[in-house]
Amino acid sequence: MHSRTSDRADVRAPLRASASDGLKIVIVGGFGVGKTTMVQSVSEIRPLSTEETMTQAGVGIDDASFVQSKTTTTVAFDFGRISLDEQMVLYLFGAPGQERFWFLWDRLFAGTLGAVVLVDTNRLADSWYAIDRLEYHGTPFIVARNNFTAPQHTLEEVRDALDLPSDVPVIDCDARERDSSKAVLVALARHLYSLSTSSAARETTA
Amino acid sequence: MIRGPLDSEDPDRLYTVTGGRSRADESVFDMVTLIVSESDPTLGMQSEHFKILRMCRRPMAVVEISSYLGLPVSVVKILLCDLLDTGKITARHPAAARPDNGGLPEPETLKKVLVALQNL
Numbered sequence: 001m002h003s004r005t006s007d008r009a010d011v012r013a014p015l016r017a018s019a020s021d022g023l024k025i026v027i028v029g030g031f032g033v034g035k036t037t038m039v040q041s042v043s044e045i046r047p048l049s050t051e052e053t054m055t056q057a058g059v060g061i062d063d064a065s066f067v068q069s070k071t072t073t074t075v076a077f078d079f080g081r082i083s084l085d086e087q088m089v090l091y092l093f094g095a096p097g098q099e100r101f102w103f104l105w106d107r108l109f110a111g112t113l114g115a116v117v118l119v120d121t122n123r124l125a126d127s128w129y130a131i132d133r134l135e136y137h138g139t140p141f142i143v144a145r146n147n148f149t150a151p152q153h154t155l156e157e158v159r160d161a162l163d164l165p166s167d168v169p170v171i172d173c174d175a176r177e178r179d180s181s182k183a184v185l186v187a188l189a190r191h192l193y194s195l196s197t198s199s200a201a202r203e204t205t206a
Numbered sequence: 207m208i209r210g211p212l213d214s215e216d217p218d219r220l221y222t223v224t225g226g227r228s229r230a231d232e233s234v235f236d237m238v239t240l241i242v243s244e245s246d247p248t249l250g251m252q253s254e255h256f257k258i259l260r261m262c263r264r265p266m267a268v269v270e271i272s273s274y275l276g277l278p279v280s281v282v283k284i285l286l287c288d289l290l291d292t293g294k295i296t297a298r299h300p301a302a303a304r305p306d307n308g309g310l311p312e313p314e315t316l317k318k319v320l321v322a323l324q325n326l
Contacts, residue, residue, distance in 0.1 A: 014263075014264035014265075014266070015240070015264055015265045015266065016264075016265075017264055017265065019240055019264075019265045019298075020240060020265070020298040020301075021240075021298070021300060021301045022236065022237075022238025022239060022240055022267050022298075022300045023238065023300065023319065024237070024238055024300075042326075048269075048270060048273040048274075049273060050269060050272040050273040050276075050278070050279060051272075051278050051279075052278050052279045052280060053278045053280060053281075054280075074278075079269060079273075081267075081270075082323075082326070084318070084319060084322035084323070085318065085322055088318065088319070088322070089238070089240070089267070090319070090323075091237075091238050091267060091269065107280075108237055108279070109237075110236075111236060111300060111309075113310075113311065113316075113319070138309055139309075140310070182323065182326055185323050186320065186323045186324055189316065189319050189320040189323050190320055192310060192316050192319075192320075193313060193316040193317055193319075193320050195310060196310045196311065196312070196313040196316050197313045199310065
């Protein structure tokens, strides 16, 4: 699907020389919900994929057990990129919501601006764990329902089913459409901006 | 879940690439830290170092390097530590996260992100 040769990397849509500030947004969702599709529809590069591994804790430098260890946790994820201006580059990560992924959250996604929880209303239960973990890590998020087919429920029903606080935006989208995926990112950015101004206000009044 | 080639990666190769080290000072690099080469690759260099210097003539994020090299992010960080220690690369770290604002960046930064996304 993608080349791993550095020769190809050299010619592949390089960043501006002035690019200096990488930002992260994570799209979390169950298998087949459309994370990769969403990354692909808004990314300026063809989505790439890579992996992170976590070996057993306590394995030291030059410890031969590193080679023999079979207790490695591996998580694969896709990502894309949007150059926002001369300096800022936004990286979009499509991340699996399964349990082992959250062991690597701090290592991979510390400093993430926020998250999009992409849901399929036929499998809402797939999202509960992700929402619980995002709340635990204090990562702001919005919920986007991906409608590959006509939705059977109202967004309010989705909000109730997921037991979301009233201030978490819930929106519809079609991850295949660039404009629709863009609208999801705009909704998240608006939510983050609103949170930052209200927390800044709290600090001023404190 | 996409299964990449690394799932079948031979651990021996990762061991060789890193010279047996299993940890880097990971706090140095974020996944989206942008790496820029400060010198040309030279013959005789470890091939991964050579490739990194060549691909980072323009800024490139750690995670992109990881994808192009087909190596886990943590292994790439170890390789980058070598290059940073010897002054062959510079690292442009993310400025965004501000723990003193509930983990959020400054409102002005988020406003810029919002406007830029609206203008895409």
